[in-house]
Amino acid sequence: MPNPPITNFVSESAPYATTCDRCGKTFDARVTEALVGDDHRWDLDAHCPHCDLAWCECAIEPATAGMRNAILAANGFTVLKVEKGSVTTASVMRAVRIACFLSLSEARSVADELVTSGRAGSLVEVEVLARLLRASGAVVSTWRRGEQGSE
Ligand SMILES: [Zn+2]
Numbered sequence: 001m002p003n004p005p006i007t008n009f010v011s012e013s014a015p016y017a018t019t020c021d022r023c024g025k026t027f028d029a030r031v032t033e034a035l036v037g038d039d040h041r042w043d044l045d046a047h048c049p050h051c052d053l054a055w056c057e058c059a060i061e062p063a064t065a066g067m068r069n070a071i072l073a074a075n076g077f078t079v080l081k082v083e084k085g086s087v088t089t090a091s092v093m094r095a096v097r098i099a100c101f102l103s104l105s106e107a108r109s110v111a112d113e114l115v116t117s118g119r120a121g122s123l124v125e126v127e128v129l130a131r132l133l134r135a136s137g138a139v140v141s142t143w144r145r146g147e148q149g150s151e
Pocket residue numbers: 020021022023024025048049050051052053
């Protein structure tokens with residue numbers, strides 16, 4: 001498989017507590033959430049410091065809530081905002097439903113959030129949604145929470 005171009009790749013990593021299958025001790029492995037092309041994936045790289053066992057779990061499906069929390073704790077939130085009037089609410093809702101698998105009413109409230117305060121998530125979550133929104137013609141901006149004003 002050819003490597004995707006670097007601009008098509010975003011990822012965040014974090015320490016993630018894991019139990020070793022061989023010695024049973026707990027240590028911090030490394031969890032990575034990545035968007036590779038259109039593939040939103042989760043990988044775990046583990047190397048037990050107690051018994052030296054190393055393993056890798058690729059394309060974990062679905063990621064646990066703990067994995068997502070670890071990514072957010074280590075990297076913080078990224079905020080995505082849609083410029084009001086740059087695209088119809090229906091288009092925003094369509095993108096939200098594709099990216100987040102939400103019901104119509106949930107998508108509506110997320111769409112509202114996107115044009116008002118902005119929606120926060122992991123870098124990869126935000127990028128998935130941002131790409132769909134840009135494809136529908138929306139003007140979007142993203143920033144790290146805490147790095148731009150206090151809106
Ligand atoms: Zn071990």
